[in-house]
Amino acid sequence: xAAGYLDILRARxxxxxxxxxxxxxxxxxxxxxxxxxxxxxxxxxxxxxGALAAxxxxxxxxxQPLLGRAVDLYGQPRVQLPAAVVSALGMALLALVGLGSLPxxxxxxxxxxxxxxxxEGGLRALWPSVLGGEERVHRAYAMDAVAQEVMFTVGxxxxxxxxxxxxxxxxxxxxxxxxxLGALSVVLSEPSRTWRSAPREAHWLxxxxxPGLLALLGSFFFVGLxxxxxxxxxVAYADxxxxxxxxxxxxxxxxxxxLIGGAVYGARQWAGAPERRLRVIVALLALGYLPLILTPxxxxxxxxxxxxxxxxxxxxxxxxxxxxxxAPRGTVTEAFSWLVTTFGVGAAAGTAVAGPAVELGGTSWSxxxxxxGGVAALLVLLATGRVLAVPGRTAVSARGSENDRNGxxxxxxxxxxxA
Numbered sequence: 001x002a003a004g005y006l007d008i009l010r011a012r013x014x015x016x017x018x019x020x021x022x023x024x025x026x027x028x029x030x031x032x033x034x035x036x037x038x039x040x041x042x043x044x045x046x047x048x049x050g051a052l053a054a055x056x057x058x059x060x061x062x063x064q065p066l067l068g069r070a071v072d073l074y075g076q077p078r079v080q081l082p083a084a085v086v087s088a089l090g091m092a093l094l095a096l097v098g099l100g101s102l103p104x105x106x107x108x109x110x111x112x113x114x115x116x117x118x119x120e121g122g123l124r125a126l127w128p129s130v131l132g133g134e135e136r137v138h139r140a141y142a143m144d145a146v147a148q149e150v151m152f153t154v155g156x157x158x159x160x161x162x163x164x165x166x167x168x169x170x171x172x173x174x175x176x177x178x179x180x181l182g183a184l185s186v187v188l189s190e191p192s193r194t195w196r197s198a199p200r201e202a203h204w205l206x207x208x209x210x211p212g213l214l215a216l217l218g219s220f221f222f223v224g225l226x227x228x229x230x231x232x233x234x235v236a237y238a239d240x241x242x243x244x245x246x247x248x249x250x251x252x253x254x255x256x257x258x259l260i261g262g263a264v265y266g267a268r269q270w271a272g273a274p275e276r277r278l279r280v281i282v283a284l285l286a287l288g289y290l291p292l293i294l295t296p297x298x299x300x301x302x303x304x305x306x307x308x309x310x311x312x313x314x315x316x317x318x319x320x321x322x323x324x325x326x327a328p329r330g331t332v333t334e335a336f337s338w339l340v341t342t343f344g345v346g347a348a349a350g351t352a353v354a355g356p357a358v359e360l361g362g363t364s365w366s367x368x369x370x371x372x373g374g375v376a377a378l379l380v381l382l383a384t385g386r387v388l389a390v391p392g393r394t395a396v397s398a399r400g401s402e403n404d405r406n407g408x409x410x411x412x413x414x415x416x417x418x419a
Contacts, residue, residue: 005266008140013130013191018144020189021123022151024084024182027091027175028116030155031056034175035094035109037159038168042099052109057348059113061341065207068118068337071125072197072330077187080117084183087115088176095169112176117183121336124320126191135269142266142317149258149313197330207335212275212326215384217342219282219377220319224346225353226289226373227312230254232354233366234305237295240363246298253302257309265314274321275388279381281318285311286374292367308370322388346373 009015032053039049063083070079090112099105127140162171186192207213231251238247270277288308295301319339327335350373357365381388 005139005143005263008131008136008143011131011136013189014140016189017123017126017130017186017191018147020182020185021119022147022182024080024117024119024179024186025151026155026158026182027087027112027179028060029151030159030175031091031112033156034159034168034172037163038095038172039099041163041168044099048099048102052105054348055106056109056113057344059110060116061345063114063116064118064121064337064341065334067115068121068334069207069331071118071122071333076122076192076195080119080122080183080192081180081187083115083117084180087112087117088180090115091172091176095172098169118333118337118340119183119186120340121333122186122192124324124336125197125332126195128324129195130191138269138317138321139266141320142262142313144320145313145316146259146262146266148316149255149262152255197332207327207331207338210326210328210335211384211387212390213323213328213335213338215380215387216319216322216326217338218384219380220339221342221346221349222373222377222380223282223285223312223315224343224348224373225350226285226346226370226377228347228350229354229357229366229369229373230289230292230308230350231347232351232358233292233363233370236358236363236366237301240295241298249298249302250305253305254309254312257306258313261310262313262317265317273389274318274325275381275385278315278318278322279378279385281311281315282374282378282381285315286371286378289367289374290371293364293371295364295367326388 009018035053035056036049039045039052067079067083090108090110094105094108094112097104097108123144124141127137127144131137131140159171159175162174166174234247234250237250238245285308288311291304292301292308294304296304320336323335323339324332350369354366354369357369361368
């Protein structure tokens with residue numbers, strides 16, 4: 001297993017691109033906790049902190065697909081780096097001005113969110129040109145999903161360390177400066193500088209004109225909803241047991257399960273259509289969420305959380321393959337950015353729904369939201385099976401497929417996304 005991942009990291013540019021993307025995404029991955037800590041330190045209420053974090057999240061959801069489309073049209077360096085700088089300046093404005101002017105504070109986080117660079121989608125567009133073979137790209141997608149779990153675990157910890165050493169304002173400045181450096185490392189690399197999207201058909205819907213992509217996005221809205229609801233349900237469970245540390249154990253177990261699942265999934269080559277495989281993985285993901293409704297003792301609940309996390313990273317990794325197969329020609333970065341946006345909006349919806357569920361029916365009801373989200377994600381995939389059965393490559397076969405250039409058993413890795 002480890003040998004396969006080491007083979008990827010030894011490929012020219014691979015380690016740099018992965019590390020640069022993860023560092024470049026730190027501001028986005030840590031923004032909610034950083035904004036809350038900063039707002040509280042400035043004397044703001046939790047309600048204000050939540051509102052600012054929500055504005056940032058919504059602005060990011062708006063900006064990602066728009067910037068992703070710009071990357072497809074104009075290349076990575078001309079979009080990613082300027083966007084990273086503007087986003088960092090927005091957060092810097094918040095850190096330096098504070099909450100003295102609320103309209104300015106809201107505007108600052110909105111600018112930071114809208115201009116968050118689509119590094120995540122950009123990296124997935126680069127993997128085929130960097131790694132070439134279908135099996136290596138497949139493993140890179142899984143490694144990418146696992147690395148996300150690490151970032152979302154380590155990132156908030158880094159923020160809390162910076163806050164304890166300096167201040168919440170300093171944490172905002174340092175994290176966003178690191179983000180610019182990460183984006184700079186990516187766009188100065190040869191693969192990023194030379195990458196060009198395939199010629200695209202002019203259409204105002206862009207990537208969204210693909211029925212298969214729309215089906216996938218509909219499913220992953222509910223996957224995000226399930227995950228977002230678990231974050232609120234975990235807090236309620238910890239409150240029920242009178243120990244804040246319980247929440248940390250649950251989230252750590254969930255992350256550990258995802259790490260193990262992603263590592264195992266990426267260690268082997270899978271035959272057959274990824275759309276069919278995704279349905280099986282999402283079914284197992286839903287099955288893993290449902291037992292959380294039982295809310296047993298802390299030890300048993302931690303074990304259930306670990307099991308619930310096992311199929312998350314494989315589902316995300318498999319979804320990357322499906323996106324690449326169904327993205328219309330010339331829209332690969334935009335398509336990946338839409339996946340990021342939809343997942344994030346779903347997570348926000350999950351947190352919004354789980355809160356009232358706790359108040360109405362207790363902790364079990366909030367975990368039921370997660371189970372319902374997993375089931376809904378599966379139902380969407382089942383209902384759209386015929387649409388997903390026809391990859392987007394068939395729609396462009398007459399002029400050459402952007403998404404099937406390897407002649408592999410499992411097509412979907414666009415090895416030609418470069419100048």
